Amino acid sequence: MQPQIILLKEGTDSSQGKPQLISNINACAAVVDAIRTTLGPRGMDKLIVDSKGQATISNDGATILKQLDIVHPAAKTLVDIAKSQDAEVGDGTTTVVLLAGQFLHECKRLIEEGVHPHNIVRSFRKATRLAIEKINEISVKVNKQDPKELRSILEKCAGTSMNSKLIHQQKDFFAKMVVDAVMSLDSLLPLDMIGIKKVPGGSLEESLLIDGVAFKKTFSYAGFEMQPKRYDNPKIALLNIELELKAERDNAEIRVNNVEEYQKIVDTEWNILYEKLDLIHKSGAKVVLSKLPIGDVATQYFADRDMFCAGRVVEEDLKRTMKACGGAIMTTAHDLNDSVLGTCAKFEERQIGADRYNLFMGCPQAKTCTIVLRGGAEQFLEETDRSLHDAIMIVRRALRHDAVVAGGGAVELEVSKHLREYSRSIASKEQLFMAAFAKALEIIPRQLCDNAGFDSTTILNKLRARHAEADGKWYGVDVLNEDITDNFTACVWEPALVKINALTAASEAACLILSVDETIKSPRSSYDGPAPGGPMGRGRGRPM
Ligand code: ADP
Ligand code: MG
Numbered sequence: 001m002q003p004q005i006i007l008l009k010e011g012t013d014s015s016q017g018k019p020q021l022i023s024n025i026n027a028c029a030a031v032v033d034a035i036r037t038t039l040g041p042r043g044m045d046k047l048i049v050d051s052k053g054q055a056t057i058s059n060d061g062a063t064i065l066k067q068l069d070i071v072h073p074a075a076k077t078l079v080d081i082a083k084s085q086d087a088e089v090g091d092g093t094t095t096v097v098l099l100a101g102q103f104l105h106e107c108k109r110l111i112e113e114g115v116h117p118h119n120i121v122r123s124f125r126k127a128t129r130l131a132i133e134k135i136n137e138i139s140v141k142v143n144k145q146d147p148k149e150l151r152s153i154l155e156k157c158a159g160t161s162m163n164s165k166l167i168h169q170q171k172d173f174f175a176k177m178v179v180d181a182v183m184s185l186d187s188l189l190p191l192d193m194i195g196i197k198k199v200p201g202g203s204l205e206e207s208l209l210i211d212g213v214a215f216k217k218t219f220s221y222a223g224f225e226m227q228p229k230r231y232d233n234p235k236i237a238l239l240n241i242e243l244e245l246k247a248e249r250d251n252a253e254i255r256v257n258n259v260e261e262y263q264k265i266v267d268t269e270w271n272i273l274y275e276k277l278d279l280i281h282k283s284g285a286k287v288v289l290s291k292l293p294i295g296d297v298a299t300q301y302f303a304d305r306d307m308f309c310a311g312r313v314v315e316e317d318l319k320r321t322m323k324a325c326g327g328a329i330m331t332t333a334h335d336l337n338d339s340v341l342g343t344c345a346k347f348e349e350r351q352i353g354a355d356r357y358n359l360f361m362g363c364p365q366a367k368t369c370t371i372v373l374r375g376g377a378e379q380f381l382e383e384t385d386r387s388l389h390d391a392i393m394i395v396r397r398a399l400r401h402d403a404v405v406a407g408g409g410a411v412e413l414e415v416s417k418h419l420r421e422y423s424r425s426i427a428s429k430e431q432l433f434m435a436a437f438a439k440a441l442e443i444i445p446r447q448l449c450d451n452a453g454f455d456s457t458t459i460l461n462k463l464r465a466r467h468a469e470a471d472g473k474w475y476g477v478d479v480l481n482e483d484i485t486d487n488f489t490a491c492v493w494e495p496a497l498v499k500i501n502a503l504t505a506a507s508e509a510a511c512l513i514l515s516v517d518e519t520i521k522s523p524r525s526s527y528d529g530p531a532p533g534g535p536m537g538r539g540r541g542r543p544m
Contacts, residue, residue: 018112021117025107029104031097035061038059040164046323059075061097063093066079080509084178090393090394096117103510111514119433121511121514121515123437124507127433130422135405139405140403156491156492160492162391165383174207174391178388196370196373197372198385199354199355200376202374207372212344213317213321213368214357214360218310223299224299226304227306234308237285238328239280240330242290243293243294243295245269277298278332279333284432285336289310294311347360357372406486409445409477414473416438419434444458475487
């Protein structure tokens, strides 16, 4: 008699082998189908409503996948690669998911025929390496020495990334703005030095770029109108002090027996406040910003002395001002001296749309700028923000890694051709796998056609024929004329790094999913959420 061996807890669901692999691939295919139609300049947008009823309209693969809240363990990999592409290069998030899905799609056939996944994985890794070599070989180097040429290349890259977004009609306008913004940064190109402020109302073209920090005028008291609204080279005090008469009776109980004593308390309060104000005035600061409220007495005091003040400044804005203008955020008025005061070339309060904005321009410490976005609906502004983010990332990438390739499927087809030719030189069955990889790359031009409503088969045939010729390497889909065109002359340019990163990430994800042939789903495992009784043993004072 054989004793029964119990290995896993009761209720554990485990599936393994080929059916499991196929089921994982199918799950991924479902995810890919969800974002397939958003690719390219003729791609559609998705409207996602979350559990709180908040609507998001987006064309960005990473944003959509994040909102979808996918629970399937294998399909989650796709979400992760989209996120990683978003963090690493900022654009190409739909591309990466689509490629990964198509790699898996091609594999499915092979797996069903009984090929061992590891053979495929090995070939795919090799194919990826070859593909990257090819992209590096054909990419065109940017000449950084010529500022005019560099600028035009950057604008084209930014434009291509915005082609597929809601704001594509204003892409020239925004491409210039984005390039100006990135060029105004210092050599490290820190992303958080570009502030984006959204002001509902007005038209998109009324958006503007401010060379410096800008934030909305904060709440202010009477006396504010008399303060000057414009300075050249002012000293700026950044404070975390409340400049308001505190009604102490709210905070403490004070027993007084006669009027004099009460008067003393009131006087002391005023004295404390005036002492602080005097110190600030003596320090020579012209602009006073505080995270905490600045009351009416202080406002009037500053107005009388030709100073400007703003209380309740949002912390993030205050920090950016500090980084840009120098100085430090002080919690006392006592040590205000030049080393903790910031400065900028020009301070101004200006009307933008319905709101007034405080602008600090020509900041000495860090180069920074602020994009003020105008536009109709809130969702529209949000999507514009995301699109600009993509474009800004692309320009940063293009500045750092100075090689570009033509988009619209051109580079994918060229790499695909190269791999197919290479595969023919292999004698073993590896040939099949590499050909599958090459075929999968064609999904990008195919999907661009499908999304534009073109006959993808005809166009792909034309493209293949053109790429077989010597001068056809940059031919891609022409979304305007339902034809093919040289996308390098048509200025559909993308940084080579976007494509390299997308290919690597997609192939890694496909290989990862291919190497999983068993999922064990225990009722107490964490991906179903914490099991009843709380997560294992924590919460009773025990360390994690
Ligand atoms: P992703 O999230 O991957 O960036 P997009 O929706 O931005 O997805 O689409 C990018 C694709 O659209 C790229 O393959 C790019 O080459 C292509 N593309 C962009 N502009 C054009 C254009 N004018 N003509 C043809 N293809 C274009
Ligand atoms: Mg894009």
